[in-house]
Amino acid sequence: MSYIVHFMYSFDERNIDMNYYYEPGENERVANARESFSGRLLTNRQFEEALALTHILEREIQRSGAFKDKLGDYAYAFARSERFDAVKAESVLRDLFKERTGQTMNQMREGYVEIQEKLTEDQRRVGYDFAAAVGDLMENGAKMSFGRAVAHQSQQMAAELGITDAAARSIMAEEFEAVEQQSLWDWGKQLDQDIYRPQIEAEKEERAQAKSRSPEASGEAGSERRARSSAPRTRTRGPEMRR
Numbered sequence: 001m002s003y004i005v006h007f008m009y010s011f012d013e014r015n016i017d018m019n020y021y022y023e024p025g026e027n028e029r030v031a032n033a034r035e036s037f038s039g040r041l042l043t044n045r046q047f048e049e050a051l052a053l054t055h056i057l058e059r060e061i062q063r064s065g066a067f068k069d070k071l072g073d074y075a076y077a078f079a080r081s082e083r084f085d086a087v088k089a090e091s092v093l094r095d096l097f098k099e100r101t102g103q104t105m106n107q108m109r110e111g112y113v114e115i116q117e118k119l120t121e122d123q124r125r126v127g128y129d130f131a132a133a134v135g136d137l138m139e140n141g142a143k144m145s146f147g148r149a150v151a152h153q154s155q156q157m158a159a160e161l162g163i164t165d166a167a168a169r170s171i172m173a174e175e176f177e178a179v180e181q182q183s184l185w186d187w188g189k190q191l192d193q194d195i196y197r198p199q200i201e202a203e204k205e206e207r208a209q210a211k212s213r214s215p216e217a218s219g220e221a222g223s224e225r226r227a228r229s230s231a232p233r234t235r236t237r238g239p240e241m242r243r
Helices: 026-034 044-064 068-080 086-101 105-117 121-140 146-161 165-180 184-213 215-230
Strands: 007-011 016-020
Touching: 026 044, 026 086, 044 068, 044 086, 044 105, 044 165, 068 086, 086 105, 121 146, 121 165, 121 184, 146 165, 146 184, 165 184
Parallel strands: none
Antiparallel strands: 007 016
């Protein structure tokens, strides 16, 4: 997958110089997209936004193996501030997606399905290794919940096998349960309770202690004490004054 890192346009009335940072070879496809029928109809800003949306849609296909709902949502959002409707916006996004990636959204989706259907048993068995590594990732890596750790491992496995994140996640769950005789999700609840929650509680405690020791906190406390000491005091009437 290639990601947009930076967009920059420098242009005059006769020339448009587009500077993108992509994987090698994609610059040419982007330039072709700009000169395509749909691309020529857009201003530089519109083209930049539309192209960014094609990357979001590509990532959604890689993640879930679907795109129609997100395509409809983004086409509607894209069209709201433009002089064309959502149907036109969807057509533009589909055209630019094909120009940039070399295939339609549905062809990309079908490609992932085909690869998944051809996985060997040995390929599927690596799902256990990726699932089992979740525990080490949570314990020894950055603070992360089970859900985030599983998503990370799913993405890594998907990239290795050329399948979607969702397919990788499903295979991880199946292979883990086959080996451990335990649901991956039940194990995840236990990991969150044993590893993630104590980490978060410790972090909250550290923040609270750091805040109490901060100069701002000391200054506020000092100000409050000074305010109380300088406030006028009302003398309590003694017995001799109550006449």
